[in-house]
Amino acid sequence: MSESILEVQNLEVFYGNAQAIHGISLTIEQGELLSLIGSNGAGKSTLFKSICGMVRPRSGTINFKGQTTAGLSPARITEMGIAMVPEGRRLFRSLSVEENLILGGYVRRPGPWTLQKVYDVFPILKERKDYPATSLSGGQQQMVAIGRALMSNPELLLLDELSLGLAPVVIKDIYELLPKILGEGMATILVEQDVTRAMQVSDHFVCMLEGRISLSGQSDAFSHDEISAAYFGT
Amino acid sequence: MTLLDLQDLQKSYGALAVTQNFSMSVEQGDLVGILGPNGAGKTTLFNQITGTVKPDHGEVWFDGEMVTQMDASKRCQMGIARSFQVPHPFVGMTVYENILVGATFGRSSFDPRKQALEIMDKTGMDDKANQLAGSLTLLDRKRLEMARALAADPKLLLLDEIAGGLTDSECVSLLNTIREVHETGVTIIWIEHVVHALMSVAKRLVVVDFGRKVTEGDPETVMNSPEVKSIYMGEDAA
Amino acid sequence: MEWINVIVQGVLIGGLYALFAAGLSLIFGVMRLVNIAHGDFIVGAAYLAMVTITMTGLHPLLSLVIVVPLMAAIGYAIQLGLLNRVLGDDILPPLIVTFGLSIILQNVLLTTFSADSQKLNAGALEIGSIPVLPGVDIGYMPLLTFVAAVAIIAGLQFLFYRTSMGRAFRATSDDGEIAQIMGLDNRKVFAWAMALSMAVVAVAGVFLAIRANFDPFMGPSRLIFGFEAVIIGGLGNLWGTLIGGIILGVAQGIGAQIDPGWQLLAGHIAFLVILAVKPRGLFPRID
Amino acid sequence: MQHATITRSTQASRIAGILALCFLVYIGAAPWWAGSADLRLITEILFYLALASMWNLLAGYAGLISVGQHAYVGLGGYLMFSCVLFLGMNPLWSIPVAGVAGALISIPVAWLVFRLKGPYFAIGTWVVAEVFRLSAAQMSSVGGGSGLSIPVAVMRDLGRKPDREMLIYFTAFALCVGAILLVYFLLRSRVGLALTAIRDNEVASSSLGVKIGRIKLFVYVAAAAVTTMIGALIFVTKLRISPDAAFSVNDWTVFVIFIVVIGGIGTIEGPIIGTLLFFLLREFLADLGAIYLMILGAMAIGIMLAAPKGLWGLLVSRYDFSIFPVGYRVRR
Amino acid sequence: QSSKFTIGFVNPATGPLAGFGESDQYIMDAAKAAMAGIENNGSPVEIEIIYKDTQSNSNRAAEVAVELIERDGANLIVASGAPDTANPVADQCELNEIPCVTTVAPWQPYFFGRNGNPAEGFEFSYHFFWGLEDVIANFLNLWDDSGVSSKNVGGLFPNDADGNAWGDPELGLPKPLAARGYNVIDPGRYQVMNNDFSSQIAAFKEAGCEIVTGNQIPPDFATFWSQAAQQNFNPKVVTIGKALLFPSVIESLGERGDGLTTEIWWTPSHPFASSLTGETAKQLADGYTAASGRPWTQPIGFVHALFEIAADVAKRSEALDDPYANTAALAATNLDTIVGNIAWNGGAKNPVKNVVRTPLVAGQWQLDSGAPELVVTNNAEAPNIPVGGEMKLIG
């Protein structure tokens, strides 16, 4: 019996008539950091949305902690322990920084992450806690998005385009904090444009191309060229 | 002759500055590539050139006229056409009708129906003429983006990430189309993350980050600059 | 003195309009729903109060204890069972559904209660007044209505900006999709918003019914003032709604002073002039 | 490659077109086969069909959801009365005059309401209609709040009863057919192409050179002009006008909206189906009074839940088919 | 052989004017039963009554009138329920050449509102009700009875057919009131369903009015009346037309309904009897109360009279299927009905062609017995109608 926390099998997702995901299967173990790479429009965000219940797959199964998520509302899935940092941050613009964080803890799952803990990791957020969230700089906003996801004490954290629009130095900071953030036991899937960086932090990787998996395996098992071929489909 | 001249553009959304002191000029017949990290402000730059977004400060000159406050439709009729990064097809219309919109309302065209047919053939969409645009695959949506823009008979064509998600052979045929269009005298600015595609046609590259122009120059030099390697390619400058 | 009286009475009427508008503003802000049946719900609440009073013999103001939760429950059910299913980018389906509700409600009230106009009798409260200046008297009821409007708006403001439910409302209104993955059930959040809106409707209905006669068909003519107040104030701004109501009331009062025929016209014209100058209202909060 | 051709109709639509034409001729000949009562009913159906087509043009094609079109119906009525009473005009000749005046008046109104978007626009148009109603009530020369009747002598001048009815019928027929053809040809023209594009995506259409503001204004003014003319004719048959009747939101806007959404918004055929259904219901159920109205409301809700594209939309989604093709087909 | 006579009946059964149609069904059924044995030229007549609801909408009133004429082949149309119903129906009948009898609208808004020319009158439309001159005379009688000192009278006139006629400076109340020394304070026409009477109240207070008069719909009066109290305006006499017709309205005013005065067109104590059923006014009212459990209302008598006239025409017409013959029979009516004698023969009671004036008295709602009771307090204009009590001042 493996420790796999999430199992996706033969997933097919459509937007109207357009198919975005063509039969994807993957598993992730407890505590593992999986990086999901792939060019624009490969279907990474769509996969995340399917896991969270924001889009309904046409076929295939998603099992979280051995239990299917089919037919569950996104709210219910969040309660089960999945959280996402969405692409483009998508903070609530009429809420302050602190309110955004508090809302992240809406489901009140028990666990290590509290407001105080988030402020400890991102001290700058405490200084800005009463500002409207969208008045922060891009990097700070990304911190809020991460903090908001952590507040639900998830067992599986989905990070979509973690370093999108961030200055290199901010990215560096976040990546340095990443092990501390993830701590022990939290499984994580990371989507990242910055392939090299993603490979450095992850245990395994999956590369997607046009809705299919084009390459996957141990993060350190492939050369840069092999990965880039899978990435661009050359 | 300078076709497009951007002078000291500034744009912010609230506290977020997405275009900062941006100046750039493009000569008639140029083929300029723009690259930069996600969220660098490239698309926003296009929006300011086409008029869907008005800059907070600065001027846009096109074909010798100041167009900063002009409507998007007026600018299109002057000869600026674009494709959208997120394809915006008219989902309730067929492919042909989509292209016909460009041909009918774009820069002077005396027989829009015929022109739309020609463009459709040129971009290889003829076999999907009667298909509803809403039912197209991503790839075809992107092709349609370009076809529709071409139908408007532009002097300046703005392409926003149209090679993403294309296979190699598709990419080659796309590059051929772009070259053909360019040879007919159309000036092109192309935003692209597929660097090798961009490199193979662009005469000049402009790198954008945080809404600022980081470097610009001929493709080889730009791509080899340590700055670009680090901020864009995620490679160590060393 | 005459003009002072006009302004004072206009401000007081503005309180009533703000009561009509507060519930509208709430759901307009949270879910972008244009509730055409809002006016009819107000009238429905008045009838509900009437039935409650006949059955229990309570004072009209005390009947709120029963009418408010009842209306809130009705709102919750309507939202969950009906309106949630038509909410979306297109504003037309919810508009049509509430149009349909409006017509149904009017005719249900008509067949149940007949077209006779009704009134709730609040006894001495209704006719008493406080003389503030010679020629200027403030009636207890208009004052009470105004105070209720201020209290309700302050309450909603508190709820909206200081409580967890308010955070849920704002978050869902900002980005419903992401709110869901924070564990919020959009449909329930909307249902609560509608319940709250209907609780305010209940208060508005009872105050309206004490102030003046009501009949099954008077909803739409009240609704339009509510909408105007919301829009003048600016979307999503509750205090703006109160100011919108007051502007309407005072404009109508000034119009009436010139010629009673100008009373309503003056209110509408004030509305149109404000929109011509500020299409998003005076104090927009949400765009 | 150049032997590709563009067609705008299919075999099926041509056959349907011919059938529709036959039906049109049959309806046009109604004075010869219908009794006086049926003729009046058909006249009324034509009014509603024309009003519904105009509202559909606005809301279904141009995205202008107006809840204030009764402003123009009432305006038409009052313009007709003014022409008859003050200028001594023949009531039917006053109709084109009303149309022109309606178009002119709608321009400043458009300037005002176009500043508003979505729900604001809807409410704004309603308020404008209220302003029209209240203003009419202030004008004592046209009866103020009491209303006014057309002198019976004026109507008698139009001819004896059968002649007069035939004359009114043909005017209504011409207006209604004109309204539908206006929509049809407008949609087949570049305006239609632009409208469909705008409906699908405003940003993309304006980037392709579509002048959104101008097109919407054009459509609004055209709809206002036609609605005003229909209003003028409606009140020729009513004989009497009062602000509440002329600017009745239920009669001239709510019912019209119901017709369009029940039939299918954004199609030319939808309002036709909707109107027929509406009158069918009315014929059988109107005597139920309140219950009839409840049924109508429930139907509108039911349609929105079950088939948001209306009955015609439901049909089209099953069988791809159109009597009034406005699209383009490429054949080679 | 029997011939057929179809009576079309148009009235508001639903909507804001539904009060006027509240008793329609009862009266119609009773009338239908009573008309069973009618004969015309010795042969039995089969009477059919077709009822159409206007939904209180004057557009629809015109529509249903046409439907009755064209579809149902009505031989005679009867209608009541304020000018909003009577006028459009009469207009359609006039144009479509079908005889028509209307009531429950003062004759001036009926006649002049339809562009009537007193010299010519109408061809097919006939009307019976009282007129403004009656209302004025009665109101003046009431006020003279009251003995209030101030001669300033506050006027509340809405911008509708009734309000404009009542408030008209030439043809309405102001001129005749001035002739008797009363001065009408008229701030202007307000829009019906008004919710703020502050400016009127201020004007009345300023002028020291002790009398308020006008013509209002019930909701408007209720609003005015509670605002008056709130703003400390306490007139001694309040005489309002239309608003104070129905007992339910008075009931809804509670204590504040006591002492309000109004014109009275019909009561169970009117000394008339039905030509159709032989019932007295009292019997008719009691019958309705017994059947419906509701108090009597004034329109009962008038709606009943419509059917009396219809039955009379059916008896006398020379050819029941000929509109001209029916119109001629209608024009020649001379019938003692439950609202008095009706004859359009150019006598003293015909102010203009096609109109008969019915008697009008004035009275007061009194709450002495708990339930509101409409008491005739002045019958100077129609002495045959008995007085039921003394008028008292409000407050």
Ligand SMILES: Nc1ncnc2c1ncn2[C@@H]1O[C@H](COP(=O)(O)OP(=O)(O)OP(=O)(O)O)[C@@H](O)[C@H]1O
């Ligand atoms: N809401 C939607 N409606 C229709 N198509 C969509 C929608 N969202 C995504 N798509 C399409 O689905 C495909 C996969 O998109 P997705 O966003 O999952 O890609 P991605 O790998 O996350 O790309 P990126 O790197 O740009 O974030 C693309 O073709 C995209 O155009």
Ligand SMILES: Nc1ncnc2c1ncn2[C@@H]1O[C@H](COP(=O)(O)OP(=O)(O)OP(=O)(O)O)[C@@H](O)[C@H]1O
């Ligand atoms: N309407 C808007 N309101 C607020 N912020 C915006 C808006 N449009 C763009 N932005 C922000 O401006 C920044 C630049 O966006 P832009 O789309 O120009 O980036 P880009 O360089 O095209 O990125 P990509 O490579 O991902 O397409 C982003 O952070 C984006 O979130």
Ligand SMILES: [Mg+2]
């Ligand atoms: Mg993505």
Ligand SMILES: [Mg+2]
């Ligand atoms: Mg971009």
